[in-house]
Each structure stands twice: as C-alpha cells, then as structure tokens.
Amino acid sequence: MTTHTALIVDDEPDIRDLLEITLSRMGITTLTAPDITCAKKLLGEHKPQLCLTDMNLPDGNGIELVQWIQQNTPSTPVAVITAYGNMDTAIESLKAGAFDFVSKPVELPRLRELVNSALKLSEPAPESESGPDEPGLLLGQSSEIKRLRNQVRKLARSQAPVFISGESGSGKELVARMIHIQGPRRDKPFIAVNCGAIPSELMESEFFGHKKGSFTGAVDNKDGLFRSADGGTLFLDEVADLPLAMQVKLLRAIQEKAVRPVGDTKEVPVDIRVLSATHKDLPNLVQEGEFRQDLFYRINVIELAVPALRDRPDDINLLSGHILERIAREYECEPASLTREAIERLKGYEFPGNVRELENILERAFTLCDADLIGPEDLHLGNCPAPSGLAPAGSTAFSAEHEALAAPEGEIDLENYLETIERQAIEKALEATRWNKTAAAKRLGISFRALRYRLKKLGME
Template identity: 80%
Template sequence: MTTPPSALIIDDEPDIRDLLEITLTRMGIEVTTAADLSQAYAALKHQTFDLCLTDMNLPDGNGIELVQWIQEQAPATPVAVITAYGSMDTAIESLKAGAFDFVSKPVELPRLRELVNSALKLASPHPEQPATEGDPGLILGNSAHIRKLRSQTRKLARSQAPVFISGESGSGKELVARTIHLQGPRSDGPFIAVNCGAIPSELMESEFFGHKKGSFTGAVENKDGLFRSANGGTLFLDEVADLPLAMQVKLLRAIQEKAVRPVGETKEVPVDIRVLSATHKNLAELVQEGLFRQDLFYRINVIELAVPPLRERSDDIPLLANHILNRIAREYECSAARLTAAALERLQGYAFPGNVRELENALERAFTLCDDDTIDAGDLQLGNGKQPPVPGLTPGERQPLAADMTIPEGDIDLEGYLETIERQTIEKALEATRWNKTAAAKKLGITFRALRYRLKKLGME
C-alpha cells in the first residue's frame, strides 16, 4: 500500500488552519498543523514532510525564519509561504530565502491546489553525476564552473521563483533555462521560448497575451498567445532587455497577477506559469539609464544565475566538440569526423567571443571541408581575421560566378537569393555528371562530404 503524502501547515489563525487542513485532506494528504514556530520546529524534528505551508506572520517569529531553517535542516522539503494580499516585497523575500512558492490571502483554493500538486512532484535532490554526451537536456562539461552551474540549476528547479539568467551571447542561456524546466515539477508542461527582440512592437501585446477574433484588422481567429500557450509550464523570455517600456508595464502586471487579458477581451484569464528570463545586456545599467523599469527588474531578477563564457571553461571543449560533431554526423547521415591533436589544441587556445554558438559554427564549417573524416587545425579557420570561404564553392570558382550574377532591383532576401544561386550551381554540376555525386563534388571543387552536407541542408536529396 502506497504511503500518502504528508504536509505541515503553520498558521496562528484557527479558521485559516482548518480551511487549509480540510483542502489538503480532501486531496489525499496527511496533515499536521502548528500554531507557531516552536510547534513547527518540534514537528519537523519528529517527522519528515513532503510539503510545508506556513503563514508569514506568526506569534513567535516569521515564515522567513522557518524557510531558512528548512533550507539548512531539511532541504528536500519544499516550503510555500502565505503572504498578505499585495505584499509582493514579502513574497519576493521568501523566494530569495528558498521558498518553493507563495500564495496570497485570501487564499484561492484552485491556486492552492496547483501549488500543492507542483510541490508534491518534486523529487529528492540527486547526487552530482558527471555529464555524458547522451544525457538529454543536460549542460555538458566537467569543469568547476559547469559543476557549480549544474548544482545551481538543480536547486533552482525545485523553486518557482523567477530566475534571471545572465551571460554573453552564445553561452547557452536557453539551454540553462530548459534544464531548469526539465528538472522541475513543470517538466510535463510546455517550455515556450521567445526572443523578445524579434517581435514587432505593434504585435507584442497580441503575441504575449493573445487576442479575440475580430479585435483588430487581421485578427481572423482567436489566438492564445505565449502566456496561455505556456500554461502549466515555463515561459522563457530571451533578450528581455529589448522589450519597449510600454510592454514592460503590461508584462509586469501579467507576472504579478498571474493573469492576462487578451486583446479585445474584457476579462482576465488566469495562467499558471513559471517565468525565466535572460539577456546578454547589463539590465542594472539599463535601469539606471531609464530604459528598463526598476519594478520589472526586481520582479524577474529574484534570483540571478550567471552562465560562464566558453573561454573560462576551455577544459570542457573536447567533450563539447565531440558532442557537436556526433550531432552533425547524425543530422547529415555521415560518419563522424574526429579532431586531430593540433585541431583540439587550436580550439582550446582560442578565446571564442561567440562562445558555444561560435564553436558549433566552426565545427560545422570544418566538418564540410575536411578530408578523410579528420579535422585538422587548418580546417577550423579560427581567428585569422579573414572571412571563411563558403562551403561548396572554392575561391577560384566564386569570382566568375559573382561577375555573372544579375542583382535584382529593389529589396531582396539575401539569404534566399544566395541559396538559390547555390542550388542552381549544384544542380548544374549534378546534371553534368549524370547525378554522380562523387564526380559532381570533384567538379565543384569540394569534398564528397561537403556536397552531402549541402544537399541535406538545401533539401535536395
């Protein structure tokens, strides 16, 4: 027979204590109650609980003291704090102290049940395990920086506190956010990532909060929006510093009220999400310059998590490079390439201003150019100050091709235009060699591997 979960409720008001006890008992939870901190400490020393729910103001102290005590003595027990209505500063203080979540008085029972169910999903913390290439959603690396980062993400995954992830472009901030999501009680829910700088300002409210059909020109059907799409899961706001001030106000209200009002609607819709955010910019400086709202900054920056740049963890490069090369090989159905000792030394001696993203790009480029499944230092083309050649065309072939180009008038899609030229060139080579890929690659002056890569990428297989 399965043992039912247990909870400790601490509140000095008998009516509130009874309401909470009845609600949790009906959820199949064994409840122990306490009227003050001394009774709570006695119960915690006698028994281990799956959840602790405490009022903030108690006769012999406050809930923050209890949160801190449990963090030290029973860190596997999630603690939720009951705060007075509108006491957002107190709620944030409890989250910083290590509270799992908070609920405001008067307690809304649906919100309370959501909180309890989320808390009970939490597993006990797992011991540190070395990263391996096959671990899904794991931050790869065994350096001290990455071991610390993995430990922090596991701890933060047990909380519902908003986390601000700082770090340079390409350092892996979205991967960190996804890892926090996967390791937490919301892992069964959606993970919605949005680049705030990529949404036109006139569409932001509709994109975030949704809209009602007919609410504006072009609204031909109802739309949920990002907040409601992330309901039950995590919303990751990347490059949050790019939000215009007018949108920052609306975002702050949605986060604080845990509700959104779709464009064209008169009523707010409740949402149950955890908000994670990130940017490569210095938010504190933007606040000082008046470009980012201070109240929103404090709301999303309850806990800050710094992602180290790749240059500070060069010992992780061999593991990362091996993982990236194997992924590229699987994607393009080729045999995996290996790095020579000289290539590996070159990678570990390079500063990587673009971080892991630059490492990925360098290896993908080298993968298409190398011979005999071996990447040497020269194939990496790092830090020589020159523009790397486009895989698929040798320098000698590019010049006459560029001279023969007819540039269309007006605005053009450069990426699409260059892709069309590349596709046409490859088709001509294949037709000239009767679709013999080995001969076509030779005619194009590239390796067979590079041709297979281009065919796969262009969807020409």
Template identity: 85%
Template sequence: MTTHTVLIVDDEPDIRDLLEITLSRMGINTLTAPDVGTARTLLQEHSPQLCLTDMNLPDGNGIELVQWIQQHAPATPVAVITAYGNMETAIESLKAGAFDFVSKPVELPRLRELVSSALKLSEPALAPDTTDDEPGLLLGNSQEIKRLRNQVRKLARSQAPVFISGESGSGKELVARMIHLQGPRRDAPFVAVNCGAIPSELMESEFFGHKKGSFTGATDNKDGLFRSADGGTLFLDEVADLPLAMQVKLLRAIQEKAVRPVGETKEFPVDIRVLSATHKDLPALVQNGDFRQDLFYRINVIELAVPALRDRPDDVKLLANHILGRIAREYECEPATLTAEAIARLQAYNFPGNVRELENILERAFTLCDAELIGENDLHMGNAPIIADSRSSADADEARNNGGASNVPEGEMDLEGYLETIERTAIEKALEATRWNKTAAAKRLGISFRALRYRLKKLGME
C-alpha cells in the same frame, strides 16, 4: 497509491481548519502547528512532503522557518502565506528558498495548483541527490559548469523567477530548459521567446493573445505566449529589448498571474514560471531609465550567471566532440575527429561568441575538410567564413562573360534564399553532368564529398 503529508503552520485556528479541509479533499494527510517551535518538531518527526506556513507567527516568522528548513530538511519544499499585495515579503521568502507563495485571502484554486506542483518534487525523478551530477544539456567537467549544474538543480525545485545572465552564445536558453526539465513543471510546455524579435506593434497580441476581429488581420482567436505556457515555463530571452510600454503590461501579468487578450473584456488566469535572460547589463539599463526597476526586481528574484566558454577551456574538447557527433548524425555522414593541434588551437581561442561560435567553427570545418580528420588549418578561426565556390565551370564562364555580374534582383531581396537557389542550381548541374555520381559531382564542384553530402542534406535534395 502514495499518500502525501503536508504540514500547515498558522496561529489562526480558522485558517488551519480551512487548509486542512481543502487538502483532505485532495486526499492529502495534514499535520498542524501554531508556531515555529512546534513546526520544527513535526518536521523532524514526520518529514512531510510540503510545508505551508504563515508569515507572522507568535515565536518567529515564516522566512525564519524557510531558512531553518533549507538547513535541516532541504527535501521538504515550503510555501509561504503572505498578506495581500505584500510583494516585497513574497520576494524575500523566495530568495530565502521558499518554493512559492500564496496571498491572503487564500484563493483555493491557486492553493490546489501550488500544492499539486510542490508534491511532484517528492517523485523519485525529482528527489534531490547530492551525489548526482548528470550533465543533461549542460556538458562539461570544469568546476564552473559543475557549479552551474548544482545551482540549476536547486533552482528547479523552486518556483522563484530566475534571471539568467551571460554573454551571447553562452547557453542561457539551455540553462532555462534544464531548470524546466528538472522541476515539477517538466511535463508541461516550455515556451521560449526572443523579446527582441517581435515587432513592437505585435507584442501585446503575441504575449497575451487576441480576440477574433479585435483588429485588422485578427481572423481567429489567439492564445498568446502566456496562455500557451500555462502550467509550464515561459522563458523571456533578451528581455532587455522590451519597450517600456510593454514592460508595464508584462509586470502586471506576472504579478496578477492573469492576462487580458487584445479585444477581450475579461482576464484569464495563467499558472506559469517566468525565467528571463539577456546578455546586456540590466542594472545599468535600470539606472539609465531604459528598464523599469519594479519589473527588474520582479524577474530578478534570483540571478544565475552562465560562465563564458573562455572561462572553462578544459570543456572545449568534450563540447567539440559532442557537436561533431551531432552534426554527423544530423547530416548522416561519417563522424570527423579533431587532431591534437586543432584541439589545442580551440582551447587557446578566446571565443567571443562562446558555444554558438564553437558550433559555427566546427560545422564549417566539418563540411570543408577533405578527410575524416579536422586539422588546425581547417578551423579558419578568427577569420571571415570561407565559402567554397560551388558554381560549376559553366556558371563561372557565364559570370566572366558578363563581366563578373550575375542576375541579382533589384530592390529588396531574400539573400539567403537567393544564395540557396544559386547553390541548388550549381549542384543539380554538376549531378546531371556526372549522371548523379556524387563523388564525381563533388570533384567537379571543387568541394569534398563530405561537403556535398552536407549541402544535399541542408538543401533537402537527397
């Protein structure tokens, strides 16, 4: 079993003793230093797996030591001990590169959590490697994506809140997931939530949970998203869509590292890393009073910009082939190949919807092309989606006899479900008419065999 070493930097002997005793009970060796100068010498001589430093030291401060460690011992994470309630100093230390912070008076359970999390960074899988450019979920060979992957690796070694900015469909959630997977919380939950998709009246319950019987419909206790992510990462997508009342409660939960479920009288501690994202201009929303400035500063300790797909056209071919391979595996079909003309067309396209739009274009082309090759004309880019008429000739005759009308239900309806029912019925009739010969059924429906296979898989009819 590997024994870890932690360097404690504090000019108060009582604090050093308290930290030494706590860490020794965790089976950790300790080194101590009363000032920045001694700390630098010990860091160079012993290469400890973690440095815990006070903010105020006789010959400097903790942030100066953080900056020195970033330059001379980047493999050593450093956590800063700050004065109680001094959030500005804590945020400044995180921006300088600190792994995390803990406030005085030091709460020992919180300290033990921080130390355990930081020491995971010394594991081989999380050790820094300047030559490694494993793409993971972030595919591409362009300088823009390589720079992003490098930033993600660095941020994964910190607990600082990260605000991920970028256009819709550019892959902000993938970036958040990679930060989580490459960091010390990788074995704990990654919980992603779209803040714009939760009704405002349910937000508090969704985020913080509720106690059974606290309101009508609360038939059981519910943990909520914060407690579900305990020990891991909570990703707040489209955070700009949070109403102001919820922003206040979210800020308190992040600062206090605790939540109070609806109907409860006590708070529950949570240990999470918060990542957030939006495609909106958050500083402009702060300026207009639509987003709280104090919450903005709390979640935007470090900003990470995700490049648009149009800014890295050289990655389009690689991404397209990866997406087509995934679609083929998902629907158990033979993979399709893009022609040179199709690739050129994709690379020249502006992609307002970014990678998500590329996925949609390729999925549609995959299902509608007749051969194993996807040509330029199969892409239908910049146009409304072309939907193959999957009604059988009998259905078409019936529609014509009814003056083109169909049995559309009155009032509110589930459009997706309604269209799926029509499609399912048409396919079933075509298969029955051809005695379940899929090739003949596809011809009867006026679609390719590939398109039929895709629809059968999508509708769960295989």
C-alpha cells in the same frame, strides 16, 4: 499508492482548519503546528513532502522557518502564506529558498495548484528527461559548469522567477530549458520567446492573445504566449528589448497571474513560471530609465550567471565531440574528430560567440575537411584564409557558367540568394556527372562529405 504528508504552520486555528480540510480532500495527510518551535519538532520527526507556513508566528517569522528547512531538511518544499499584496515579503521568502507563496485570503484553486506542483518534486524525473539531446552549455566537467548544474538543480525545485545573465551564444535558453525539465512543471509546455523579434504593434496580442474581430486581421481567437504556457514555463529571451509600454503590462500580468486578451473585458487566470534572459546590462538600463525598476525586481528575484566558453576551455574537447556526433547523425555522414592540434587551437581561441560560435566553426570544418580528421587549418580561425562554400570563383567548374552572374538590383535576401546560387551549381554538377556524387563533388572542388552535407541541408536528396 503513496500517501503524502503536509505540515501546516499557522497560529490562527481557523486558517489551520481551512488548510487542513482542503488538503485532506486532496488525499493528503496533514500535521499542524501553531509556531516555529513545534514546526521544527514535527519536521524532524515526520519528514513531510510539503510545508505551508504563515509569515507572522508567535516565536518568529516564516522566513526564519524557510531558512531552517533549507539547512536541515532541504528536500522539503516550503510555501509561505503572505499578507495580501505584500510582494516584498513574497520576494524575500523566494530568495530565502521558499518553493512558492500564496496570499491571504487564500484562494483554494491557487492553493491546490501550488500543492500539486510541490508534491511533484518528490517524484523522480524520467530518465529520458535528464537532459536535452543537443550540444550545449550543461555539458562539461569544469568547476564552472559543475557549479552551474548544481544551481540549476536547486532552482528547478523553486517557483521563483530567475533572471539568466550571460553573453550571446553562451546557452541561456538551454539553462532555462533545464530548469523547466528538472522541475515540477516538466510535463507542461516550455514556451521560449525572443522579445526583440516581435513587432511592437503586435506585442500585446502575441503575449496575451486576442478576441476575434478585436482589430483588423484578427480573424480568429488567439490564446497568446501566456496562455499557451499555462501550467508550464514562459522564457522571455532578450527581455531588455521590450518597449516601456509593454513592460507595464507584463509586470501586471506577472503580479496578478492573469491576462486580459486584446478586445476582451475579462481577465483570464494563468499559472506560469517566468524565466528571463538578456546579454545586455539590465541594471544599467534600469539606471538609464530604459527598463522599469519594478519589473526588474520582479523578474530578477534570483540571478543565474552563465559562464562564457572562454572561461571554461577544458570543456571544449567534450563539447566538440558531442557537436560533431550530432552533425554526423543529422546529415547521415561518417563522424569526424579533431586532431590534438585543432583542440589546442580551439582552447586558445576567445570565442566571442561562445557555444553557438563553436557549433558554427565545427559545422563548417566538418564539411571542408578531406579525411575524417579536422586539423587546425580546417577551423579557419585567426589568420587562416576564409573558406568558400564551394570552389573558388575562378575554378574551371564555375568560371564559364557563373562569370556573368550578378546580384539583383535593390534590396535582396542575401542568405536565400546565395542558397539559390549554391543549389543551381550543385544541380549543374550532378547533371554533368549523371548524378555520380563522388564525381560531382570532385567537379565542385569539395569533399564528398561536404556534398552530402549540402544536399541534406538544401533538401536535395
């Protein structure tokens, strides 16, 4: 069994004794230092798995020690003990590279959580968790993506709140997942929430939970997103869409590390790491008074910018290959590949929708290409004619059966409506060809691969 060692740096003997007793009971060997000079000597000699330092020391402050550790023993996570309620100092220490912070008077349950999380950083991440099995931003060999991967690895070792900025579709949620997977919370939940998709009247209940009977429709107790993420990571996507009233409550929950369910009188402690993202200009929204400055500073301790796909065109070939392999595997079809001309065409495209748009383009091209090669004409970029999902409206397969088909009056769910038409057309073609898929594909005016793909997508196999 591996014995862990922790260094405690504090000039108050009583605090050192309290921390030493607590850590010893956790089976951790402790070293103590009354000042920075002694701490540096012990760090060089023993290479401890954790350092706990007070902020005010006789020969300097804790932030100086954090910076020294970052330079000299970066694999040692360091947590800073701050004065009660001094969030500015806590945020300053996180920016300097501290793993986490704990406030005086030290709450022992909180200290134990912090220590256990820090010690997990010395454990290697399981091989299978080195990355999610899906196409995304972290694939690539460009200097931009290598820099991002390096930043993600560093931030995964911290508990600092990270604000992930970038355009829509650039892979902000994937970056958040990778920070979670590579960090000490990887065995706990990763909860992603789109703040713009929750109705304002349900927001407090969704985030903090509610007690049974606290309002009409509350037929059971509900944990809420904060408690569901306890021990893990809560990713607030499109955080700029939060209404101001909810921003106040969110700030309190983050600062107090506790939530009060709707209808309850007691607060429930939660241990989560908060990551957030938006494609909007959050500093500008702060200036305009649409986003609270205090919340902005709390979630934006460290900002991580995600590059747009157009800024790393050399990664398009690798990304495309990975996406096409996934599509083929998902729909149980033979894989397709891009011609050199198609790759060059993609490299010259602006990709306003970034990686998400690349996925959509390739999924569409995969179903439309006749052979196993996707050419530039299959991509339908720029001046190419837009593809239709099935045969043209005037083709012999559909003109007689569908010429009287018209959209219903009033509001409709367009996606479901079109899916229904597609399903009916495929069923008629299969029935007409006695379920011969090759003949049905020919009758529909699409490739056999396109038919296989659509049968799988519509759940008709």
